[in-house]
Amino acid sequence: MTINEMKPGETRAVKGLTAGGALGQRLMDLGFFPGAAVQVVRNAPLVDPVELELDGYHMSIRHDEAGHVEVE
Amino acid sequence: MALAGQPNCGKTTVFNMLTGARQHVANYPGVTVEKKSGRFSAEGRPVELVDLPGTYSLTSYSLEERVARDFILYDKPRAIINVADASNLKRNLYLTLQLFEMGVPVVLNLNMMDVAERRGIGVDARGLQEYFGSPVVPTVGKKGSGAPQLKAAVAALADAGPARAFAVDYGPLEPFVAEIGDLVAADPQAAGAYPSRWLAIKLLEADAEAANLLARHHPEAAEVMERVQALRARFETEAGLSADRHIAFTRHRLCADIFRRFVTVPGEKRRTLSDKADSFVCHRFAGPVILVLILLGLYQISIVFGGWVALQVWPVWGSLESFTEGLLPAAGFLDDPLLRSLGMWTVKSVTAILNYLPIFFLLFALIAILEDSGYMPRMAFILDRLFRRFGLHGQSTLPLILGGVYVGGCAIPAVMATKAIPDERARLATILVAPMMNCLAKVPLYLILISAYFADHAGMAMFFIATVTLFMALPVAKALSLTVLRRRESAPFIMEMPPYHLPTAGGVLRRALERIWLFVKKIVTVVVAVAVIVFMLINFPNLGRERLEDYAARRDAAVDAFMAEVDKTSFKGRIAPEDVLALVLFEEDMKSAKRGVSDQARADAINARFAEANPVFYAVVSREGKDGKALNRALKGVINTRKELRRNMRAERFEASFLGVAGRALEPLTQWAGFNWRINIALLSAFAAKENSAATLGAIYGIDGEGGGSVEQGMLAGEEGFTPLHALALMLFMALYPPCIPASIMVRMQTNSSKWMLFSIGYQTLLGLAVATLVFTGGRLLGLSGVQAMWAFYGLCVAATVGMALIPEKTARELSGPQTRQPKEGIAS
Numbered sequence: 001m002t003i004n005e006m007k008p009g010e011t012r013a014v015k016g017l018t019a020g021g022a023l024g025q026r027l028m029d030l031g032f033f034p035g036a037a038v039q040v041v042r043n044a045p046l047v048d049p050v051e052l053e054l055d056g057y058h059m060s061i062r063h064d065e066a067g068h069v070e071v072e
Numbered sequence: 073m074a075l076a077g078q079p080n081c082g083k084t085t086v087f088n089m090l091t092g093a094r095q096h097v098a099n100y101p102g103v104t105v106e107k108k109s110g111r112f113s114a115e116g117r118p119v120e121l122v123d124l125p126g127t128y129s130l131t132s133y134s135l136e137e138r139v140a141r142d143f144i145l146y147d148k149p150r151a152i153i154n155v156a157d158a159s160n161l162k163r164n165l166y167l168t169l170q171l172f173e174m175g176v177p178v179v180l181n182l183n184m185m186d187v188a189e190r191r192g193i194g195v196d197a198r199g200l201q202e203y204f205g206s207p208v209v210p211t212v213g214k215k216g217s218g219a220p221q222l223k224a225a226v227a228a229l230a231d232a233g234p235a236r237a238f239a240v241d242y243g244p245l246e247p248f249v250a251e252i253g254d255l256v257a258a259d260p261q262a263a264g265a266y267p268s269r270w271l272a273i274k275l276l277e278a279d280a281e282a283a284n285l286l287a288r289h290h291p292e293a294a295e296v297m298e299r300v301q302a303l304r305a306r307f308e309t310e311a312g313l314s315a316d317r318h319i320a321f322t323r324h325r326l327c328a329d330i331f332r333r334f335v336t337v338p339g340e341k342r343r344t345l346s347d348k349a350d351s352f353v354c355h356r357f358a359g360p361v362i363l364v365l366i367l368l369g370l371y372q373i374s375i376v377f378g379g380w381v382a383l384q385v386w387p388v389w390g391s392l393e394s395f396t397e398g399l400l401p402a403a404g405f406l407d408d409p410l411l412r413s414l415g416m417w418t419v420k421s422v423t424a425i426l427n428y429l430p431i432f433f434l435l436f437a438l439i440a441i442l443e444d445s446g447y448m449p450r451m452a453f454i455l456d457r458l459f460r461r462f463g464l465h466g467q468s469t470l471p472l473i474l475g476g477v478y479v480g481g482c483a484i485p486a487v488m489a490t491k492a493i494p495d496e497r498a499r500l501a502t503i504l505v506a507p508m509m510n511c512l513a514k515v516p517l518y519l520i521l522i523s524a525y526f527a528d529h530a531g532m533a534m535f536f537i538a539t540v541t542l543f544m545a546l547p548v549a550k551a552l553s554l555t556v557l558r559r560r561e562s563a564p565f566i567m568e569m570p571p572y573h574l575p576t577a578g579g580v581l582r583r584a585l586e587r588i589w590l591f592v593k594k595i596v597t598v599v600v601a602v603a604v605i606v607f608m609l610i611n612f613p614n615l616g617r618e619r620l621e622d623y624a625a626r627r628d629a630a631v632d633a634f635m636a637e638v639d640k641t642s643f644k645g646r647i648a649p650e651d652v653l654a655l656v657l658f659e660e661d662m663k664s665a666k667r668g669v670s671d672q673a674r675a676d677a678i679n680a681r682f683a684e685a686n687p688v689f690y691a692v693v694s695r696e697g698k699d700g701k702a703l704n705r706a707l708k709g710v711i712n713t714r715k716e717l718r719r720n721m722r723a724e725r726f727e728a729s730f731l732g733v734a735g736r737a738l739e740p741l742t743q744w745a746g747f748n749w750r751i752n753i754a755l756l757s758a759f760a761a762k763e764n765s766a767a768t769l770g771a772i773y774g775i776d777g778e779g780g781g782s783v784e785q786g787m788l789a790g791e792e793g794f795t796p797l798h799a800l801a802l803m804l805f806m807a808l809y810p811p812c813i814p815a816s817i818m819v820r821m822q823t824n825s826s827k828w829m830l831f832s833i834g835y836q837t838l839l840g841l842a843v844a845t846l847v848f849t850g851g852r853l854l855g856l857s858g859v860q861a862m863w864a865f866y867g868l869c870v871a872a873t874v875g876m877a878l879i880p881e882k883t884a885r886e887l888s889g890p891q892t893r894q895p896k897e898g899i900a901s
Contacts, residue, residue: 046457
């Protein structure tokens, strides 16, 4: 399962990343690492992007990219 | 020293707290990333502090990170002050660990301590200091507290010299790091160039820039790289995960560990004020409404209210003009001395731009408020989906609004505001389409054309031109990003949404003034240079001798007629023929001195001054007695003749000038767009500033450019056979008109390349010409009226917009391509 499939309000732990390159590096730098808790806060008014809470701070990320983060 | 930190950690406030007003803003060489530096004194020793771009990490994937890293690597700061958000320490430490890795002494600055305290977060600064073996200093940048301690720590660190650097233990990877480190350090030349442990880690991370670095400095780079590849592969099979993952995850685990040991958090998670605000601001329905209200407010305050302020401030620029006028040699009857006409032209070009300063100031201040408050990422969040379909970015909203998404904006702040867009490709696309919006200066020409040719449909025509621009800009942006921008670097859209901040008046004011100053410095100097060139183009070559003699004869006739009247009155003998010009100028001076004076006492004082200066002239101008009245009538005749002669001469000179010749030469091409040479001249002159188009048309049709009404009538009378279709083509060309010179300069600054500036000018000219030709020639072939062609074109644009939206945008999969991807290829090509 990936973040992309989580519903707003749900919290799960990150399992792994399926992206390499710039995207993978960026995801890692922002704190997506195995065990980190991530909550889907809400979708944007046009559904994409999605707002997440990761370790106490908020970020928005496109669904395309959120699909590269696997969760438990 | 360097100041490093992640975005939204309050780095700017710490920078301001340390350096005060002693700052200098420039760009890092070769890139558009802003480089701020400042000075302060730490315990009596002078320190130069460079503000590095805010970055989450120090990889070579993003421009900012490369810039920050290269500065540490090549400029070798004595120490780094690492600003970290104390309320969000876990993530902030991730950068701290990497800074330690680079082998430069680090002072860890725990900023925003007040926010942490408010949220009940406790940070054990002393414990951290012992753990890292480096100074840790808490501050509240906003209030300036902790500055002396931070300065003292910096001074102490500089005295101590190189200290034992804190190193992350990478566990099973350590033997690999050690082996590569030894290989790297084996060469004495390479060993001195960079910290070997850092380079070894970067090579194992498969960092593309690190490989280049090695190739540049190490004689056996190929062998080392081969070994690195082999070790990477071995580690991956042994550990079951790639070395770069392992490195990043280890750092994160260490951050979490440090966080657990030295930071106490309140047991229950409280919903912060920011979260509550976000449930409205980012709400599915309320969010867009709030967005529209904010943008409307921005428009009302900056453009509407700012326009009013500009009008109030105008007398300042006006008096600058009259002041210069007074310094320059006096006007002639027909021709003014070159020094005067060139001087006035230049001053007027500058005041035309300065006139916009109040608008810009308000805009810059409002943008600073939006930026500081944290609203910008929310705006991007709400609109990203829409803009992404067109190769743009959620952050493209503001530049397009500033450019004039409806009517009234300016391309200069629009292009300036693209700085915030993190995605290089979308940023360039935004820069390239922002000048297509309806800036304030395009409006006069629209108004002239609409009231001359679409008088019955004025409201509709205005709506058409105000909205069609967006439907042209969006498909063009998509087309550009699919073609010329295809190879540009694109960044994943992952944007932090920081907690809301109340912007401080000082911070906003400082930023607005900084940007205004940058604008004045860069733009105004260029405008002066360009004004001189344009002046030459529209004034030379001069009229032939025959034409000049003809004008001189008409001047002499007017003077003679006046002298004949003089001889009939008591002024006979007191006014000589050579006094006539002086008398005309005397009348002009007196009129301008009394302009706007309603107070009787002041008017009397002015009268007395002029009466004293020249009693004879004064008697004529103020119609003293029967003779004075009679002669005043004759004087009015001379003044009108002079005006008419000067106007005709100007129009004629215009036609004969280099620009006029160019306008004629272009006619065979532009006739398909419905432009004759007169229109061509007006359009060419608009390149300096678009307001010129209306003024030039006025000059060509023999009307002074004041008041739109007269230009329309002049145009209707002067252009027989001109139809609404002609007007429509012209309006569309103006909409797509290339950025004016100041905006082009801004494009150059923001893209850091003259090539993009020229491209921006060239493609918009061609596009404008193509659209105008399509509408004019197409409309004529189909026998469409102006209004029919207008809506047909509107439909075409909407269809193009929808069509372009359906072409799928680049997906994340491309971004996540092979790990060896050279991130710089986009820049090199």
